[in-house]
Amino acid sequence: MKNKGNIFGTLLTFGILVLLGFISFGCAQSHPHTKPADSHAVIEVKNGWVRAMPPVAKNSAAYMKFSNNNASEDQLISVSSSISEKAEIHEIVSIGDMLSMRKVELILIPAKGSVDLKPGGYHIMLLGLKSPIKVGDLVQIHLTFEKAGKVSVSLPAQESAAMVHGNHNMDHSNSHKNDVHSPDHDMDNKHKEKSEYPIKPMDHKM
Amino acid sequence: MSQNRLTKESKSNSIFVKNLLLLLIGILLLPSSSWAKNDLYDYLKTIGGDFTLTNHFGEKTSLKDYQGKTVLLFFGYLNCPDVCPTALIGIKMALRQLKDEERKKTQVLFITVDPDRDDSQFMKEYLEAFDSSFIGLRGSTEEIAKVGKQYNIRYFKEQIKSESEYNVAHSTTLYLIGADGSVKDLLSHPANQTYLAKRLREELNHGGKKQSSPILDRLKNFF
Numbered sequence: 014m015k016n017k018g019n020i021f022g023t024l025l026t027f028g029i030l031v032l033l034g035f036i037s038f039g040c041a042q043s044h045p046h047t048k049p050a051d052s053h054a055v056i057e058v059k060n061g062w063v064r065a066m067p068p069v070a071k072n073s074a075a076y077m078k079f080s081n082n083n084a085s086e087d088q089l090i091s092v093s094s095s096i097s098e099k100a101e102i103h104e105i106v107s108i109g110d111m112l113s114m115r116k117v118e119l120i121l122i123p124a125k126g127s128v129d130l131k132p133g134g135y136h137i138m139l140l141g142l143k144s145p146i147k148v149g150d151l152v153q154i155h156l157t158f159e160k161a162g163k164v165s166v167s168l169p170a171q172e173s174a175a176m177v178h179g180n181h182n183m184d185h186s187n188s189h190k191n192d193v194h195s196p197d198h199d200m201d202n203k204h205k206e207k208s209e210y211p212i213k214p215m216d217h218k219m
Numbered sequence: 220m221s222q223n224r225l226t227k228e229s230k231s232n233s234i235f236v237k238n239l240l241l242l243l244i245g246i247l248l249l250p251s252s253s254w255a256k257n258d259l260y261d262y263l264k265t266i267g268g269d270f271t272l273t274n275h276f277g278e279k280t281s282l283k284d285y286q287g288k289t290v291l292l293f294f295g296y297l298n299c300p301d302v303c304p305t306a307l308i309g310i311k312m313a314l315r316q317l318k319d320e321e322r323k324k325t326q327v328l329f330i331t332v333d334p335d336r337d338d339s340q341f342m343k344e345y346l347e348a349f350d351s352s353f354i355g356l357r358g359s360t361e362e363i364a365k366v367g368k369q370y371n372i373r374y375f376k377e378q379i380k381s382e383s384e385y386n387v388a389h390s391t392t393l394y395l396i397g398a399d400g401s402v403k404d405l406l407s408h409p410a411n412q413t414y415l416a417k418r419l420r421e422e423l424n425h426g427g428k429k430q431s432s433p434i435l436d437r438l439k440n441f442f
Contacts, residue, residue, distance in 0.1 A: 064301075
């Protein structure tokens, strides 16, 4: 407090300013943005691809990135595709040096945030392929979001992520954690490791 | 007053610089210290060894049959839609970075941890779609378990819905085995293709004699 020791009037003015600041900050917090109606909630689906597999393979997986530009979170709640008997939302988790795959009920897409479905993380598991998926095929995946509703995407089949992510500097095959980008820093801790989370600057106390 | 603050600041600055220097010296010493080198190589001496399983042509195959070649060994299962294809594609891409004669001296072996579902024909057709030189190996549950123990891998069935519907959680380490049949290095999943190609080339050309610090290599790999 640099104003300490100054005349009473200055202190009073400063106090009022601080108070006003708090009040306006409080207002801003309670009305962050003009909230779009749910009917306008849109989830952008980008960089999608399906893994081309050997013709004898029984399963495959689809990967993509969800971006949520809305002020409220959304959830991917169901998936389907006519290419396979079943489609499920799966996640790869590590148990020591083992990798394990499990079904998850939903994927949370944070407000103003994004989620990457990519090898080693979340994916849409296509169980019991009805026909082989070859490089260059287009595979339709139907997604249902809690707020954004139904979205269908046609994804190219390829061997690995490298082809669609060519514009990224990062070697995608080398990162196997879910990237959840969110302004909310209290997201699931396990997703923070190796993700592209902005590193919080240290408090510089001089 | 301002002068006082300046000296205070410069004092705390010099302490900061000193600490930083000590830290840097520490970091520089770290990779060359003996524990960094010995830890991995000591461990590598305790794992691996010869084994005999059945290849995807139905023939008995031992690791020693590939003596003189550099072997990449991976454990997985064919119903795996994410980890195993990612590993196999990564290996395929790494092999593409090698010269023909280097590739001829390299053998990829894939041991299934799911012998109940992965029969010889399935393995053959599956692996050949990635690379016709890849060899799939299977055996009885006990035979696989024995090899798994030798290489210190773990796996178990999970999410079991029925006798034929389940996942297998499994170790994903990629083993780099030298021409003498001993484990030379471990690569964690998913192996960086360029780094894998470099390690293969080192192994092929120097016979594993040039053993630089694996920690230092990993650091280089990061930057």
